[in-house]
Amino acid sequence: MIEPGRTDDAARVADLWVELGTDQLGHDSHLLPEANREHVRESVLRHAVAGTLFVARADGEIVGFVTCSVESGGYEQDVTRGLVENLYVVPRHRDAGVGAALLERAEAELGERGCTVVALDVMATNSDAKRFYERHGYDPHRVELEKELD
Numbered sequence: 449m450i451e452p453g454r455t456d457d458a459a460r461v462a463d464l465w466v467e468l469g470t471d472q473l474g475h476d477s478h479l480l481p482e483a484n485r486e487h488v489r490e491s492v493l494r495h496a497v498a499g500t501l502f503v504a505r506a507d508g509e510i511v512g513f514v515t516c517s518v519e520s521g522g523y524e525q526d527v528t529r530g531l532v533e534n535l536y537v538v539p540r541h542r543d544a545g546v547g548a549a550l551l552e553r554a555e556a557e558l559g560e561r562g563c564t565v566v567a568l569d570v571m572a573t574n575s576d577a578k579r580f581y582e583r584h585g586y587d588p589h590r591v592e593l594e595k596e597l598d
Contacts, residue, residue, distance in 0.1 A: 449551060450503070450553045453492070453500065453517075455496045462488045462489035463485075464513055465481075465485075465513075465536065465537065466481040466484075467536065467538070468481075468536040477571060491515070500516075501513065502514050502557070504593075511546060512536060512546045513534070513536060514551065517533060518563055527564045527565045528562050530554075530561065530563030531568065533568070535554070550567070550571070554566075567589065
């Protein structure tokens with residue numbers, strides 16, 4: 449059910465990312481889903497080529513995806529951080545283990561690439577996503593704060 453994504457999956461995954469982004473608007477995300485479709489499609493193509501895009505298929509249809517990468521640049525750290533950048537499952541396939549399988553595959557890939565920890569972002573008000581990741585062993589590590597300027 450989980451397999452490496454291909455370059456010809458990019459348009460469908462971009463569609464799903466727009467669904468993900470639209471859902472995240474309900475949690476105060478600032479990303480504009482439709483306006484970012486082409487940027488996301490190009491990013492998905494890069495992930496497919498790099499081997500860091502994984503898709504879940506049911507009856508030949510992509511019903512979920514995850515992208516991941518090894519953090520690079522920046523400061524020297526005492527860990528090698530892997531990043532789960534996007535994980536999405538279409539609503540009718542949720543609660544069937546698809547998200548868990550995608551997360552597990554991304555973690556395995558990051559482990560194979562030498563990562564010793566995995567990090568990801570969750571919108572602060574997205575309690576369902578926070579519970580999902582906590583069930584899979586994720587704990588808060590860093591908190592981002594934001595305020596509007598008048």
